[in-house]
Amino acid sequence: MFKNILKSALLAITGLILFSCGSGEKEEVVNVYTHRHYEADQKLFDMFTEATGIKVNVVSASADELIQKLELEGANSPADVLITVDAGRLYRAETKGLLQSINSETLNNNIPSKFRNPEGYWFGLTYRARILAYSTERVNPEELNSYESLTEPQWKGRVLTRSSENIYNQSLLASIIAHHGKEGAETWAAGLLSNMAREPKGSDRDQVKAVAAGEGDVAIVNTYYIGIMLNDANEEERKAAEKIAIFFPNQEDRGTHINISGAGVTKYAPNKDNAVKLLEFLSSAQAQEFLANINFEYPVNPNAEFSDLLKKWGNFKADDIHLSVLGENNSDAVVIFDKVGWK
Amino acid sequence: MKAVKRSYYWWNKWTGYSLLILLLVATPLITILIKLFDSPGGSWSHIANTLLFGYFQNTIFLLLGVAALTFLLGVSTAWLVSNYEFPGRKYFEWLLILPLGFPGYIMAYTYVGILDYTGPIQVFLRNTFDIHFKGSLIDIMNLPGAIFILSITLFPYVFLITRSSFLQQSKTLQEASFLLGANRLKTFIKVALPMARPAIVAGIALASMEVLNDYGTVKYFGVNTFTTGIFRAWFSMGDSNTAIYLAAILMVFVFVILFLESIQRGNRQYAAVNGLQKPTARIHPTIGKKILYSGICLSIFLLSFFIPFLQLLNWVSMTWDKVVNKDFFLLIYRSFGLAAVSGLLIVVFSVIMLYALRLSPFKWVKNITKVATLGYAIPGAVIAVGIMIPFIGLDKWIYGTLFSSKTAGLFFSGTLFALVFAYIVRFMAVGYNPVEAGFQKIGIHVNEASRLLGIRSTKTLWKIDLPLIKTSLVSGIILVFVDVLKELPLTLILRPFNYQTLATKAFDMATNEMIAESSNAALIIILTGIIPIIFLNKLIEKR
Numbered sequence: 001m002f003k004n005i006l007k008s009a010l011l012a013i014t015g016l017i018l019f020s021c022g023s024g025e026k027e028e029v030v031n032v033y034t035h036r037h038y039e040a041d042q043k044l045f046d047m048f049t050e051a052t053g054i055k056v057n058v059v060s061a062s063a064d065e066l067i068q069k070l071e072l073e074g075a076n077s078p079a080d081v082l083i084t085v086d087a088g089r090l091y092r093a094e095t096k097g098l099l100q101s102i103n104s105e106t107l108n109n110n111i112p113s114k115f116r117n118p119e120g121y122w123f124g125l126t127y128r129a130r131i132l133a134y135s136t137e138r139v140n141p142e143e144l145n146s147y148e149s150l151t152e153p154q155w156k157g158r159v160l161t162r163s164s165e166n167i168y169n170q171s172l173l174a175s176i177i178a179h180h181g182k183e184g185a186e187t188w189a190a191g192l193l194s195n196m197a198r199e200p201k202g203s204d205r206d207q208v209k210a211v212a213a214g215e216g217d218v219a220i221v222n223t224y225y226i227g228i229m230l231n232d233a234n235e236e237e238r239k240a241a242e243k244i245a246i247f248f249p250n251q252e253d254r255g256t257h258i259n260i261s262g263a264g265v266t267k268y269a270p271n272k273d274n275a276v277k278l279l280e281f282l283s284s285a286q287a288q289e290f291l292a293n294i295n296f297e298y299p300v301n302p303n304a305e306f307s308d309l310l311k312k313w314g315n316f317k318a319d320d321i322h323l324s325v326l327g328e329n330n331s332d333a334v335v336i337f338d339k340v341g342w343k
Numbered sequence: 344m345k346a347v348k349r350s351y352y353w354w355n356k357w358t359g360y361s362l363l364i365l366l367l368v369a370t371p372l373i374t375i376l377i378k379l380f381d382s383p384g385g386s387w388s389h390i391a392n393t394l395l396f397g398y399f400q401n402t403i404f405l406l407l408g409v410a411a412l413t414f415l416l417g418v419s420t421a422w423l424v425s426n427y428e429f430p431g432r433k434y435f436e437w438l439l440i441l442p443l444g445f446p447g448y449i450m451a452y453t454y455v456g457i458l459d460y461t462g463p464i465q466v467f468l469r470n471t472f473d474i475h476f477k478g479s480l481i482d483i484m485n486l487p488g489a490i491f492i493l494s495i496t497l498f499p500y501v502f503l504i505t506r507s508s509f510l511q512q513s514k515t516l517q518e519a520s521f522l523l524g525a526n527r528l529k530t531f532i533k534v535a536l537p538m539a540r541p542a543i544v545a546g547i548a549l550a551s552m553e554v555l556n557d558y559g560t561v562k563y564f565g566v567n568t569f570t571t572g573i574f575r576a577w578f579s580m581g582d583s584n585t586a587i588y589l590a591a592i593l594m595v596f597v598f599v600i601l602f603l604e605s606i607q608r609g610n611r612q613y614a615a616v617n618g619l620q621k622p623t624a625r626i627h628p629t630i631g632k633k634i635l636y637s638g639i640c641l642s643i644f645l646l647s648f649f650i651p652f653l654q655l656l657n658w659v660s661m662t663w664d665k666v667v668n669k670d671f672f673l674l675i676y677r678s679f680g681l682a683a684v685s686g687l688l689i690v691v692f693s694v695i696m697l698y699a700l701r702l703s704p705f706k707w708v709k710n711i712t713k714v715a716t717l718g719y720a721i722p723g724a725v726i727a728v729g730i731m732i733p734f735i736g737l738d739k740w741i742y743g744t745l746f747s748s749k750t751a752g753l754f755f756s757g758t759l760f761a762l763v764f765a766y767i768v769r770f771m772a773v774g775y776n777p778v779e780a781g782f783q784k785i786g787i788h789v790n791e792a793s794r795l796l797g798i799r800s801t802k803t804l805w806k807i808d809l810p811l812i813k814t815s816l817v818s819g820i821i822l823v824f825v826d827v828l829k830e831l832p833l834t835l836i837l838r839p840f841n842y843q844t845l846a847t848k849a850f851d852m853a854t855n856e857m858i859a860e861s862s863n864a865a866l867i868i869i870l871t872g873i874i875p876i877i878f879l880n881k882l883i884e885k886r
Contacts, residue, residue: 031840037851037852037854037855038855057840057841058840058841059757059838059839059840059841059842060835060847060851061835061836062835064577064581065724065727065835065836067581068577068583068728068836069731069836072728072731072732072735073731073735073756074735074739076735076738076739076742078757078840092581163562163565165562165565165571165574165575199485199565200565201484201485201563201564201565202455202484202563202565203563203856204856205856206455206459209459209460209461210460212460213459213460213465213475213476213477213479214475214477215477215479225856228855228856228857232859233661233662233665233859233860234461234658234661234859236460236461236466237461237859239461240460240461331386331580331581334575334580335386335389338389338390338393338394339393343565343567
């Protein structure tokens with residue numbers, strides 16, 4: 001009996017060793033931990049494999065879970081690249097020592113310096129603006145001005161946005177902390193909360209639909225959701241999106257809040273060269289245009305052409321505080337949300 | 344003499360195996376408990392001061408609300424289908440289990456989709472009668488809404504377990520009650536309900552643990568509970584220690600639920616000593632009552648399954664051509680395999696532990712075995728960390744000693760092994776409880792008789808116990824199967840590279856706010872859940 005167990009255990013171990021050696025040989029791979037779950041990404045990875053012969057292995061989960069995973073795995077981590085949908089998380093990974101500095105001429109040329117970490121720990125790949133979606137029936141765009149102006153009394157019971165659980169709202173508040181200090185940010189959050197049409201809940205799309213339905217008049221949402229809605233399979237979703245227009249706030253002062261989706265090479269990346277190649281590929285004008293077209297995000301590469309929808313929305317002035325600040329102020333932002341009772 | 348007997352009972356190979364399983368399953372829990380001795384993170388005081396009270400309030404209301412509503416829905420329907428003959432009765436027996444296949448968060452998204460501005464009802468009213476609504480038809484994105492959504496997806500637990508209990512109640516007792524002059528209702532309250540109590544409470548306990556674990560629904564509806572708090576502390580604030588502290592408080596809730604469940608059960612044996620008997624014959628009520636009973640079951644079925652299912656079909660019809668391809672079938676295959684393997688392993692482990700318990704007269708054996716089922720109450724994300732820490736430690740040790748290399752990669756973590764292990768930790772309770780109920784039902788005498796005749800414990804298990812509890816075994820496998828199919832956070836964190844399941848696919852799309860697209864995978868989760876449910880029902884019916 002015992003002999004049998006011993007035998008099978010030995011067999012299992014040999015099998016595992018053979019298996020791990022076999023899979024470790026020759027084939028060029030790059031292992032990606034990503035928070036982006038877009039179909040477009042998989043197509044881009046396929047294009048990369050086709051162009052370079054390097055296979056892209058993907059684990060997708062939320063950035064926080066992936067960061068936790070990287071921390072635990074330490075030097076044994078198989079991951080080469082970490083991709084997030086928010087600069088704050090890249091900053092967190094960087095400060096936890098999970099990323100390594102990359103010096104690539106291609107990346108530095110493709111990506112303007114405001115969209116990347118100065119030491120090359122992370123690089124923005126696309127950016128998205130947090131804009132105001134307003135009802136074309138009930139709001140005159142001249143009434144709109146800035147995030148701050150939404151706390152004024154005439155907006156009482158008319159503003160919509162999602163819960164503070166969401167990273168996009170956290171980063172927006174983090175940027176406001178950077179401009180107005182913690183106290184100013186708290187006043188803003190409390191003021192906006194008191195003007196809300198309903199308790200913060202649901203997704204960005206739900207906010208847009210609530211504007212279309214007349215539950216509120218102006219919603220704070222990300223640009224690409226409107227793009228997705230305008231191209232939805234359901235005619236009613238498209239009709240709802242057509243009932244709103246978008247407004248870029250704070251054009252007269254600091255500019256509209258933007259955030260990036262970006263990537264960094266992990267500290268212990270076993271396939272570092274391939275990781276850099278992947279990032280270089282993703283920052284190329286060709287890949288960027290593809291992304292911008294399918295997912296309605298703004299390409300960071302200035303040579304990439306905007307999609308038709310983005311062109312229609314026009315150019316805008318973006319807030320140019322450094323994106324690391326969003327990460328630095330994140331926990332303060334969460335505390336302020338809780339303090340003022342923004343769920 | 345007494346001492347000899349005791350020592351014989353205390354140690355046998357069954358207790359040995361059980362302890363081994365227990366040790367394995369408890370590893371993640373112990374890991375988390377050890378983490379508790381770290382001081383709480385920096386956000387603890389902030390959360391304790393501003394949020395903790397709200398978490399308590401919402402969690403308790405949610406638990407009580409769901410317990411009450413699942414009791415109402417589950418017990419009433421179970422009583423109707425097992426005691427009365429009315430049109431559609433045979434179909435409701437399995438139709439009412441179907442909502443179990445609906446992941447809570449999909450149900451939430453679907454209901455919002457039905458009721459909101461672009462949903463079918465408002466679109467119809469708007470385009471046909473030019474009736475406009477400000478906002479949603481009925482606002483369900485709040486605490487009562489969350490109670491409703493969770494209850495309609497979880498009441499089948501109560502229905503399923505209570506119904507088999509009603510069916511197995513002996514005819515004699517109820518007949519005695521009639522003979523003594525009690526009517527149906529009184530018999531129900533005085534005889535059937537108390538006898539079914541362990542089953543009802545077990546069902547509600549299962550539902551309660553699912554509630555504590557739910558993240559998708561409460562997050563979407565903006566109802567802050569302990570679980571959203573754990574995610575907030577851990578993920579928004581990057582403070583894993585505070586998250587584990589919150590998880591520990593959550594565990595207190597679980598202990599309370601388990602404790603309540605066990606004291607209500609007490610030492611009483613609810614089994615009929617003689618084992619199985621013929622179930623009570625169904626009675627034919629008046630026509631009016633027949634219609635009423637059909638109506639009750641039908642409306643519950645419509646609300647909890649049919650209407651949301653139609654909405655999903657509607658979405659699928661709009662999007663399937665974009666989503667269904669070769670990869671999609673791979674998803675189905677993988678999800679199915681994972682769920683089946685986990686279900687089987689969990690039931691095997693449950694039988695081993697419960698059999699050890701059966702052979703041992705000691706209470707502590709029972710108590711430590713309960714530990715194995717605690718994983719059900721811990722949020723998936725926390726279990727994932729509890730598993731990753733020891734597994735990665737093991738991997739590092741293996742590489743350090745066997746290969747003296749530091750960077751080669753990982754053996755166990757990031758493999759399916761880790762994932763299945765995690766499912767076992769997480770869903771042990773789901774398979775364990777029906778098996779336990781099964782063993783309890785058949786009583787110990789059959790086993791003792793067999794042993795007295797000189798048959799060894801293993802053979803007795805195979806020849807006597809297992810055939811008698813076959814239904815419970817299959818229920819266990821199926822319940823786990825459906826749960827694994829729906830499982831999300833563990834799968835997201837622990838799955839290997841390039842490994843998608845139906846649940847992760849549906850979730851990916853839903854998080855991108857592509858609800859209509861996500862319905863394809865959701866539909867398959869629900870459909871694959873239905874097949875075993877029908878099978879399960881056939882099995883219960885055979886009795």
